[in-house]
Amino acid sequence: MSSLRYPGGGIRCNIQCRLLKFFHQSLLVIAVSAAGSTVIFAADFQINNGDTFNLGAATLNIGCGNFVIQNSGTFTADSGGILLSGDWSNQGDFNSGSSSVVFNDDCGANSISTITGETEFHNLSAATTLAHELHFEVDQHQSVANSLVLTGAAGQLLKVRSTVPGSPAFLDLDEGGSQTIAYVDVQDNHASSQSQHLAPGTPSSFDSMDSGGNWRWFRSGIAVSVPTLAASGLALLVLLLALMATHLHPDGRLRL
Numbered sequence: 526m527s528s529l530r531y532p533g534g535g536i537r538c539n540i541q542c543r544l545l546k547f548f549h550q551s552l553l554v555i556a557v558s559a560a561g562s563t564v565i566f567a568a569d570f571q572i573n574n575g576d577t578f579n580l581g582a583a584t585l586n587i588g589c590g591n592f593v594i595q596n597s598g599t600f601t602a603d604s605g606g607i608l609l610s611g612d613w614s615n616q617g618d619f620n621s622g623s624s625s626v627v628f629n630d631d632c633g634a635n636s637i638s639t640i641t642g643e644t645e646f647h648n649l650s651a652a653t654t655l656a657h658e659l660h661f662e663v664d665q666h667q668s669v670a671n672s673l674v675l676t677g678a679a680g681q682l683l684k685v686r687s688t689v690p691g692s693p694a695f696l697d698l699d700e701g702g703s704q705t706i707a708y709v710d711v712q713d714n715h716a717s718s719q720s721q722h723l724a725p726g727t728p729s730s731f732d733s734m735d736s737g738g739n740w741r742w743f744r745s746g747i748a749v750s751v752p753t754l755a756a757s758g759l760a761l762l763v764l765l766l767a768l769m770a771t772h773l774h775p776d777g778r779l780r781l
Contacts, residue, residue, distance in 0.1 A: 661694030
């Protein structure tokens, strides 16, 4: 494996490391292998207005930095992966392809990742053992086509929140997608009616907490008992209704 270092300026690099054009705020390291390439940033990754970036099969590892697509910027993720622990802001175009976006614990315990703008993810994952928080922008829709993973750990729940307490954000998983949800604390998050019901069971069955303000998350677990009749009971009910019908006045009153 070889490493190429670029101390600054605007460059582009796809899976073959051809020159492209994007903006970064720190040293860029591109490690190219036969299987693909890994692009590692020490700080934020940003696509400027009108600029494009094609990830190919590479992995973009931003660490504790932020991922930003400005207005009219375009990021094509192809089959690559994006790892980060900071914020996600998409004001341009994110073409997800078959890619995966993973929020991790690189920023440390009790850190917060905020997702703003609207993004259509292919695979979206947030996994923590350090009580990470995932805040979704109020009134904005994030959608996941293939796989949604939201997991914390015992005593270190992954918190899912809206950027405005008391007002919902939206997280939609396509009907054909898969969900893995455990050890989460969810508040003010809605799943749209055309998407999957998220964590469809009692919160305790997912080792999780429902902190209120949610829609199409969890279920109460309250069973509604629907009475049933045996054949003999059903026959008796039919006979009773027939007798009542023969004793009705034309005005609807029951004759005794």
